[in-house]
Amino acid sequence: MSETPLTPENPVQPGAPEAAVERELAVQARQLDAADPLAELRGRFALDSADARASGAADIYLDGNSLGALPRAVPDRIADVIHREWGELRIRSWTESGWWTAPERVGDKIAPLIGAGPGRVVVGDSTSVNLFKAVVGGVRMAGKGCTEILVDATTFPTDGYIARSAARMTGLAVRPVEPARIADEVTERTALALVNHVDYRTGELNDLPGITTALHSAGALAVWDLCHSAGALPVGLDAHHVDLAVGCTYKYLNGGPGSPAFLYVRESLQERFESPLPGWNSHADPFAMDPAYTPAQGIARGRVGTPDILSLLALEAALEAWDGVAIEDVRTKSLALTDFFLACVAAYVPAGRARSVTPLNHRRRGSQVSLACSGAGEVMDELIRRGVVGDYRQPNVLRFGFTPLYTSFTDVERAAWVLGEVLGALPEVGPAAAGAGG
The missing domain is CATH 3.90.1150.10 (Aspartate Aminotransferase, domain 1)
Known part of the structure; x- marks a missing residue:
């Protein structure tokens, strides 16, 4: 340091x-x-x-x-969700109040803040769960012959834990590398690199455009953790051709304690993205209850199970603080x-x-x-x-x-x-x- x-x-x-x-x-x-x-x-x-x-x-x-x-818009919105949508409409709110489409709808509200177009961000689950989806999904999209995952050596501990678990499951090795060294350390054997955009200890901003370009030049994917940058600074996911990204929403996005995280998948990769956590919510026909899994089209395949509606709608209300900003x-x-x-x-x-x-x-x-x-x-x-x-x-x-x-x-x-x-x-x-x- x-x-x-x-x-x-x-x-x-x-x-x-x-x-x-x-x-x-x-x-x-x-x-x-x-x-x-x-x-x-x-x-x-x-x-x-x-x-x-x-x-x-x-x-x-x-x-x-x-x-x-706490954004001022949240308490009244949650009171309405509890008393009217849940208390009165009950099960009807999945359709009449838009509960079912909330993960993609809230994702589209976050998307402009991280430089993403519509249909590229889905909200739900924790940061850790989304990291697991992104890393395993990224390894599955990597070229044959890849043997390693690079991990930001200064990363938040959970990112390292998840990467090592994903590596054990996929038969790859994990190699910690300082972010400034990734461009020099990536090889044709690298499946992907998981990097923090901002170092949680020091506040240092890592070079997302440069590192992403270097990874792509070697045939590797770029997976970015945006927990300390989403809502604080321009990220430019689409502009810099980032492959996958995750982030929490309870820091600069003010979504509340434990508010659901988000997952970004580059549009051109979505049809190849295979989540390691296929759930009924990400099925192409969720209510068919088909024992065979067929992933949904687009970013919806990043969903897993039933979304946490109270936290998700609190986040949606919190994002109103960004109107016009x-x-x-x-x-x-x-x-x-x-x-x-x-x-x-x-x-x-x-x-x-x-x-x-x-x-x-x-x-x-x-x-x-x-x-x-x-x-x-x-x-x-x-x-x-x-x-x-x-x-x-x-x-x-x-x-x-x-x-x-x-x-x-x-x-x-x-x-x-x-x-x-x-x-x-x-x-x-x-x-x-x-x-x-x-």
């Missing part, structure tokens, strides 16, 4: 008094909020009142990269928020107490900032006690996620100020770089 000294693009003079620094950056934050074209979107979420924010009593929520905030504008604000946070941390945090493990280069940064510091777990506990909600990863990484639909520049400035107070109150310790990793 590399570390980057905190050197803001618009540095505050190091000799300036703390009060003056705070006042200058707080004023700058208010100016940035006033000019922010996405600022009004915060009102689409059930966060805090304007009075609470003005008094400093509201929590600053910087953990949307783990669980997004361009993902390119979200990316612009994301980079501005993370730049400003790094600048504020550089101004407020005592020298040597924290180092960024998130790249400063915009082309290599997702929508989070990770800081290495000693005692990160205890530091985060204290931040949360003071109303700044982020999270940490062992052994020493503080993670701050920035959701442009509702995170403000004022949030960012206050969070960095509190972080500076917390770290400044700690006894002197060794360099923040010591033991960074994980």
Whole structure:
């Protein structure tokens, strides 16, 4: 894990008094909020009142990269689903309320946010289940003579677990490779590579276009995990000819805890895609109850069993928060928020107490900032006690996620100020770089 000294693009003079620094950056934050074209979107979420924010009593929520905030449209929609669609219409809602078509319909709502056309995304099951479908389905489409699956060596653990299980079932080997090395390591024996678009620890953005092209040049397929990029930045699945992709919906898409994940299959591959989990919902004629399985046409073959209607329709309502929003504008604000946070941390945090493990280069940064510091777990506990909600990863990484639909520049400035107070109150310790990793 590399570390980057905190050197803001618009540095505050190091000799300036703390009060003056705070006042200058707080004023700058208010100016940035006033000019922010996405600022009004915060009102689409059930966060805090304007009075609470003005008094400093509201929590600053910087953990949307783990669980997004509640969109205001969701409670009323779910109440209607429970009381009318389930309570009154009951079984009729599968047709009259559109329950049966919800996996594809919600998939089409997510598709523009990840650069996919209609009919290429289906929603249902967990990320892990969709990873299994994608990896095994990808191996089945790979050329004869393939002997290995490449796995992002920095991946979220579940991806590795699933890849190894899929490899055992298909008789292939798994080879971990750093994402930057995949282009050099792929061979004609590689069936596919499973890669995280954004590193969950560091927030580093991997090169989806370049890695996908390199895999295709060797005859391998590209399978991407979009959990930390869907809803945070443009992905361009169709434009970059990605083969298969999966992602969760409870982070930047704000679908709620445990909301169903999505599966993307490139249109030209759909008729060849053979799911390792053939269920009645993906049958060409589900209600025929035929003992012989015939897959449905198109993306519907990515379905398995009966969808989780309550979570699925909560997600559909949550996606209304994206109405009229361009993902390119979200990316612009994301980079501005993370730049400003790094600048504020550089101004407020005592020298040597924290180092960024998130790249400063915009082309290599997702929508989070990770800081290495000693005692990160205890530091985060204290931040949360003071109303700044982020999270940490062992052994020493503080993670701050920035959701442009509702995170403000004022949030960012206050969070960095509190972080500076917390770290400044700690006894002197060794360099923040010591033991960074994980």
